[in-house]
Amino acid sequence: MLEVKGLRKVYEDTSRTVEAIRDVSFCVGEGELVCIVGPSGAGKTTLLKCIAGLLAPTAGGVIVEATPVVGPPPAMAVVFQEYGRSLFPWMSVHDNVMLPLKQKNMPAARREELVRDALAAVDLKGVESAYPWQLSGGMQQRVAIARAVAYEPHVLLMDEPFAAVDAQTRADLEDLIRVLWRRLRVTVLFVTHDIDESVYLGQRVMVMSQAPTVIMEDVAVDLPDERTQLETRSMARFGELRKHIYSQIQLAKQGWRPPAG
Amino acid sequence: MSALGPLPRRIAVALALPVTLIAAWWITSAGSENFYFPPLQTIVQTFGKLWFSPHALSDVVPSLWRFSVGYLAAAFLGIAIGIPVGASRNLRNVLEPVLEFFRAIPPPVLVPVLILFAGIGNEMKALVIMFGCIWPVLLNTVAGVRALDEVLAETVRSYRIGRFARLWHFTLPGASPLIFTGLRQALPIGIILMVVSEMFAASDGIGFALVQYQRTFALPEMWSGIILLGIIGIVLSLIFRAIETRLLGWYHGLRQSQRAG
Numbered sequence: 001m002l003e004v005k006g007l008r009k010v011y012e013d014t015s016r017t018v019e020a021i022r023d024v025s026f027c028v029g030e031g032e033l034v035c036i037v038g039p040s041g042a043g044k045t046t047l048l049k050c051i052a053g054l055l056a057p058t059a060g061g062v063i064v065e066a067t068p069v070v071g072p073p074p075a076m077a078v079v080f081q082e083y084g085r086s087l088f089p090w091m092s093v094h095d096n097v098m099l100p101l102k103q104k105n106m107p108a109a110r111r112e113e114l115v116r117d118a119l120a121a122v123d124l125k126g127v128e129s130a131y132p133w134q135l136s137g138g139m140q141q142r143v144a145i146a147r148a149v150a151y152e153p154h155v156l157l158m159d160e161p162f163a164a165v166d167a168q169t170r171a172d173l174e175d176l177i178r179v180l181w182r183r184l185r186v187t188v189l190f191v192t193h194d195i196d197e198s199v200y201l202g203q204r205v206m207v208m209s210q211a212p213t214v215i216m217e218d219v220a221v222d223l224p225d226e227r228t229q230l231e232t233r234s235m236a237r238f239g240e241l242r243k244h245i246y247s248q249i250q251l252a253k254q255g256w257r258p259p260a261g
Numbered sequence: 262m263s264a265l266g267p268l269p270r271r272i273a274v275a276l277a278l279p280v281t282l283i284a285a286w287w288i289t290s291a292g293s294e295n296f297y298f299p300p301l302q303t304i305v306q307t308f309g310k311l312w313f314s315p316h317a318l319s320d321v322v323p324s325l326w327r328f329s330v331g332y333l334a335a336a337f338l339g340i341a342i343g344i345p346v347g348a349s350r351n352l353r354n355v356l357e358p359v360l361e362f363f364r365a366i367p368p369p370v371l372v373p374v375l376i377l378f379a380g381i382g383n384e385m386k387a388l389v390i391m392f393g394c395i396w397p398v399l400l401n402t403v404a405g406v407r408a409l410d411e412v413l414a415e416t417v418r419s420y421r422i423g424r425f426a427r428l429w430h431f432t433l434p435g436a437s438p439l440i441f442t443g444l445r446q447a448l449p450i451g452i453i454l455m456v457v458s459e460m461f462a463a464s465d466g467i468g469f470a471l472v473q474y475q476r477t478f479a480l481p482e483m484w485s486g487i488i489l490l491g492i493i494g495i496v497l498s499l500i501f502r503a504i505e506t507r508l509l510g511w512y513h514g515l516r517q518s519q520r521a522g
Contacts, residue, residue: 054419100420131515
């Protein structure tokens with residue numbers, strides 16, 4: 001479904017070169033929900049932009065649905081961290097969700113239906129005509145998620161989407177992602193710096209090292225599929241996974257990395 | 262800042278100084294024997310006779326026509342050139358020295374030159390107005406396109422939004438606050454150049470009429486023409502503000518919500 005092979009990214013300008021990603025390879029199966037967690041400065045956003053086709057890798061590559069990524073793939077949607085900057089402030093909520101659909105060849109009635117359903121799916125009704133900046137941060141991020149959902153992607157990339165909302169809203173949005181993922185059977189790659197969030201959301205958690213980034217470990221999350229904030233987070237297994245990933249991140253921060261090969 | 266008072270209060274505040282000044286002029290000039298500074302009452306009477314007559318149209322209409330053509334051409338060209346220049350660093354590097362040079366030329370000096378190949382007709386005047394008005398529009402459009410939000414640009418790319426939709430739904434509205442700043446700066450420049458170009462070589466127009474009155478020592482008429490120009494300036498700026506409020510409502514709302522948050 002989604003394959004990253006030997007991806008390397010070096011930023012070069014006249015004065016210096018920075019190796020952001022050294023060598024990252026992994027696969028995400030169809031319909032999987034995989035979290036990528038790493039310390040700040042782990043090149044998470046760089047990796048995600050390479051996968052999204054927004055940034056060209058220095059070496060290696062990304063394959064989505066058997067097609068090498070050279071630009072943004074058609075069946076992919078990205079939700080960015082900065083909801084305030086990823087929504088068009090001059091457009092209503094409705095028009096924000098509608099704009100990408102206008103690029104798709106489909107009857108107008110179908111577009112309207114997709115917008116309506118997507119806004120309903122993220123619990124946003126009655127704000128269609130509002131401007132994004134008239135809404136709270138959590139609601140704005142819901143609009144961005146609705147826009148991604150309406151686009152009917154096969155792959156949904158999320159770049160620390162809840163890093164800028166308050167804790168309560170964040171828990172609600174995490175549950176929303178689980179619900180949408182299960183209902184839409186979409187493949188989700190979720191980047192975060194929050195260990196708890198990665199364990200709570202993911203079927204797998206990939207732990208990144210510090211830049212130049214490699215993957216430290218690919219952790220399978222063997223928690224039941226039905227997850228609730230209250231019960232899942234108080235399970236003994238949740239604590240173990242959390243502790244394990246936490247210690248990996250600590251190692252990453254100290255500069256430890258897995259032996260090459 | 263204190264809350265804005267009710268509307269009548271605001272109107273009273275806005276009108277207080279103009280009314281005082283007019284009253285002071287009226288009183289101090291009443292019964293004036295000075296040839297150069299006739300009583301305001303005489304000027305007002307002349308104003309009514311002169312500019313509310315059908316004859317006045319033969320001066321006012323050509324002036325406003327030249328202004329409109331020159332200003333709108335400058336607006337169109339300034340935006341049309343500014344967008345690609347703002348989007349491309351290479352284009353900026355090539356064009357910037359040339360633009361700076363042309364911008365440094367005071368537009369009125371072009372009048373004698375333009376007379377040579379554009380004659381003394383409307384084309385010459387519209388060209389002079391256009392040449393003066395284009396710079397603030399062009400430079401502000403360039404700045405506006407450069408300041409477009411990066412996250413929003415990536416959103417546009419990742420949803421594979423086409424060239425035309427990108428221009429219409431992203432570039433133009435995103436740059437519009439600065440484009441309007443440029444258009445507002447160009448407004449008085451256009452009026453000045455309208456008058457100046459008509460003073461040089463013309464057979465009609467407000468500028469032409471003013472010079473005629475001055476040469477024939479028709480002082481009340483001359484003063485009334487100056488007042489007319491002031492009124493035209495205010496009316497144009499009111500029309501401009503009405504259009505701006507309509508198109509940039511989102512921007513002012515966004516700014517207000519950012520200040521409040």
